[in-house]
Amino acid sequence: RVRAFASSAAAQAAVGRVAVIGGGQMGAGIAQVAATHKHDVTLVDVSQEALERGKAYMAKSLGRVAKKKFPDDAQAQGRFVDEVLSRVALSTSPAEAAGSAGLVIEAVVENIKLKQDIFAGLAAAAPEGAILASNTSSLPIAKISEQLSAARKKRFIGLHFFNPVPQMKLVEVVRTDEADQQAVDDAVAFVKGIGKVPAVCKDTPGFIVNRLLLPYMMESIRLLERGVASARDIDAAMKLGAGYPMGPFELCDYVGLDTIKFIVDGWHKEGKGLAGDKQFAPSAKLDELVKNGHLGVKTGRGFYEY
Numbered sequence: 001r002v003r004a005f006a007s008s009a010a011a012q013a014a015v016g017r018v019a020v021i022g023g024g025q026m027g028a029g030i031a032q033v034a035a036t037h038k039h040d041v042t043l044v045d046v047s048q049e050a051l052e053r054g055k056a057y058m059a060k061s062l063g064r065v066a067k068k069k070f071p072d073d074a075q076a077q078g079r080f081v082d083e084v085l086s087r088v089a090l091s092t093s094p095a096e097a098a099g100s101a102g103l104v105i106e107a108v109v110e111n112i113k114l115k116q117d118i119f120a121g122l123a124a125a126a127p128e129g130a131i132l133a134s135n136t137s138s139l140p141i142a143k144i145s146e147q148l149s150a151a152r153k154k155r156f157i158g159l160h161f162f163n164p165v166p167q168m169k170l171v172e173v174v175r176t177d178e179a180d181q182q183a184v185d186d187a188v189a190f191v192k193g194i195g196k197v198p199a200v201c202k203d204t205p206g207f208i209v210n211r212l213l214l215p216y217m218m219e220s221i222r223l224l225e226r227g228v229a230s231a232r233d234i235d236a237a238m239k240l241g242a243g244y245p246m247g248p249f250e251l252c253d254y255v256g257l258d259t260i261k262f263i264v265d266g267w268h269k270e271g272k273g274l275a276g277d278k279q280f281a282p283s284a285k286l287d288e289l290v291k292n293g294h295l296g297v298k299t300g301r302g303f304y305e306y
């Protein structure tokens with residue numbers, strides 16, 4: 001039935017070279033983690049400048065990992081960072097990167113047309129049998145792959161990592177109705193091989209984590225709007241009363257209020273099974289913050305000031 005991988009070495013052999021398309025915070029994180037676990041990686045972005053940014057992000061993050069790994073040995077830290085980075089090639093050509101890859105993970109900006117166009121090119125260039133995967137948070141996997149051949153769809157899945165990738169253990173492995181079991185098994189083996197924990201789920205809006213988190217975040221905002229309690233008290237209540245590591249407003253600010261608005265507006269408008277659901281109806285408070293550019297930690301102000 002299942003081709004079981006005896007070790008992560010076997011999983012590496014099965015997947016081989018990994019191409020990561022998009023070197024932003026997610027793509028750079030994914031490339032870093034794959035290279036740390038001995039995969040050869042090609043990281044692709046639109047310009048040399050963007051690639052250098054991705055590389056600097058990886059170097060900084062790897063530096064922190066190295067400090068923990070070799071606390072009193074600066075030389076060993078440097079060797080570790082250099083060794084991992086030596087496995088990451090940089091390229092501005094998705095086709096070239098995909099040509100030798102067993103797994104291609106797309107992590108470009110959240111735009112359906114762009115993703116579809118990128119995969120049309122990748123499908124023409126990647127070896128037959130390569131796994132093609134998207135890291136999208138909010139777009140249907142089947143929609144991203146709808147223009148591809150039946151054979152490509154069989155090995156097209158979602159690999160949804162969490163931010164920050166080097167720290168967050170979970171990867172949702174999203175299977176469409178067209179994906180075959182072998183592709184899911186291969187993806188699960190890859191995820192385990194890079195030290196993460198896979199959760200396999202169907203291709204429905206929000207997969208598992210965001211499908212549960214977004215209603216929670218939106219209801220927290222509505223609690224605030226109804227004047228039930230302050231953001232600070234709601235956060236304290238959920239941390240100390242429910243054991244959550246962050247309160248809902250801290251979490252919203254960390255994720256980015258624009259991202260939250262983008263997701264719930266999309267679901268409310270056309271989410272499969274969710275369109276018109278009042279849980280995801282616009283919130284005046286959220287809309288106002290986003291309109292004023294208060295997007296959370298990244299802009300220095302959201303529900304809190306930073």
Ligand code: NAI
Nearest residue numbers: 022023024025026045046107108109110135136137161163
């Ligand atoms: P980002 O904006 O940090 O990075 C996107 C990168 O894609 C940029 O470096 C950009 O130059 C590059 N890019 C744009 N067009 C490209 C093209 N045609 N070819 C190659 N590269 C191109 O975005 P981020 O946050 O890394 O998100 C990327 C994807 O990951 C999105 O689909 C998002 O939904 C998903 N995601 C984001 C999470 C987050 O917390 N930020 C969490 C999980 C998934």
